[in-house]
Amino acid sequence: MRTDQPAPPGGGLRPDVHTGKVALVTGGGTGIGRATALDLAAGGARVVICGRRPEPLAEVADQIEALGGSCVTVSADIREEGSVTTVVGHALEAFGPVDVLVNNAGGQFTAPAEEISPGGRRAVHRLAVDATWAMTREVARRAMIPQRSGAVFFIAFSPRRGIPGFAHAASARAAVENLAAGLSLEWSRYGIRTVCVAPGTIATGGLDDHYTAEDRERWERSVPLGRLGRPEDVSGLISFLASPRAPTSPAPPLWSTAERTPGVPGTPCPTSPRRNPTSPRRTRPPRTTHDPLRH
Ligand SMILES: CCCCCCCCC/C=C/C(=O)SCCNC(=O)CCNC(=O)[C@H](O)C(C)(C)COP(=O)(O)OP(=O)(O)OC[C@H]1O[C@@H](n2cnc3c(N)ncnc32)[C@H](O)[C@@H]1OP(=O)(O)O
Numbered sequence: 001m002r003t004d005q006p007a008p009p010g011g012g013l014r015p016d017v018h019t020g021k022v023a024l025v026t027g028g029g030t031g032i033g034r035a036t037a038l039d040l041a042a043g044g045a046r047v048v049i050c051g052r053r054p055e056p057l058a059e060v061a062d063q064i065e066a067l068g069g070s071c072v073t074v075s076a077d078i079r080e081e082g083s084v085t086t087v088v089g090h091a092l093e094a095f096g097p098v099d100v101l102v103n104n105a106g107g108q109f110t111a112p113a114e115e116i117s118p119g120g121r122r123a124v125h126r127l128a129v130d131a132t133w134a135m136t137r138e139v140a141r142r143a144m145i146p147q148r149s150g151a152v153f154f155i156a157f158s159p160r161r162g163i164p165g166f167a168h169a170a171s172a173r174a175a176v177e178n179l180a181a182g183l184s185l186e187w188s189r190y191g192i193r194t195v196c197v198a199p200g201t202i203a204t205g206g207l208d209d210h211y212t213a214e215d216r217e218r219w220e221r222s223v224p225l226g227r228l229g230r231p232e233d234v235s236g237l238i239s240f241l242a243s244p245r246a247p248t249s250p251a252p253p254l255w256s257t258a259e260r261t262p263g264v265p266g267t268p269c270p271t272s273p274r275r276n277p278t279s280p281r282r283t284r285p286p287r288t289t290h291d292p293l294r295h
Pocket residue numbers: 106107108109110111115116117118119120121123124127157158159163200201206207210219222260261264265266
């Protein structure tokens with residue numbers, strides 16, 4: 001069964017929480033992007049979504065309009081030269097300055113690192129890093145810096161420090177995470193918040209379509225909650241963080257959903273020896289007067 005089904009939007013927030021706001025969601029036609037577009041619209045934002053395929057975008061626009069909201073779609077490959085300018089131009093023309101940008105579009109394939117060609121690595125980095133940077137800069141320069149406010153979201157991965165089979169993709173997301181941190185330090189002076197969200201494995205159509213059932217099961221086992229996350233887990237968090245209730249901070253918080261067990265992917269956390277009555281209790285070694293690892 002496909003898991004990428006629409007869920008009741010809103011995330012439990014007030015229906016006017018984003019009233020007056022304009023939001024731009026890349027990859028807003030499916031999965032996490034769709035859920036985010038729906039949640040922001042359910043809070044009163046006018047929403048612009050983009051992606052390469054027009055059909056999923058049109059479906060989301062219909063759903064938003066059925067809820068009484070406003071949505072404009074722009075079909076574009078944001079890796080292509082000039083496309084980011086076009087997307088932002090459509091947004092400004094339709095609704096005026098963008099208040100919330102969600103850099104959600106992204107994707108990759110799994111392969112052993114040594115089999116990832118330079119072209120394969122570029123394909124992934126062009127989307128996750130280059131297009132994200134271009135979109136962020138364009139929105140900041142044309143909307144958020146002039147109006148001295150805004151919230152920009154980036155999507156990274158959990159775990160954050162490398163995933164087997166994802167050398168190209170995980171390193172791209174590390175770059176994005178660092179970008180969010182650096183921009184936060186620079187753009188606080190314009191009232192722009194930049195926030196990186198690092199989802200765990202989320203059950204979306206993208207996951208169903210591009211990864212095997214074995215991958216899925218292995219990833220599922222690695223989530224302490226025992227189930228994959230839902231798109232609404234991520235979109236609800238973004239919607240809350242885009243709201244006036246969000247905590248503000250000079251450096252960006254990193255928010256994580258459906259966090260995975262650290263260590264070997266797919267391997268359950270080892271049982272603590274203390275909790276296992278058959279294991280002998282560990283005794284702490286006596287502290288030496290000088291331990292170079294302690295300050
Ligand atoms: C703890 C638990 C752990 C945790 C585990 C982590 C869990 C998962 C976390 C993330 C989940 C998700 O993101 S979920 C779903 C997100 N959506 C996706 O992943 C969508 C999948 N794909 C795409 O969007 C795109 O195909 C994308 C990958 C960006 C590439 O787009 P392009 O159209 O440019 O691709 P192509 O033109 O076909 O190919 C470009 C180059 O890439 C190479 N390439 C393409 N597919 C390839 C493949 N399978 N293997 C090798 N190389 C490949 C080609 O040979 C080309 O290289 P040259 O011939 O050398 O030029």
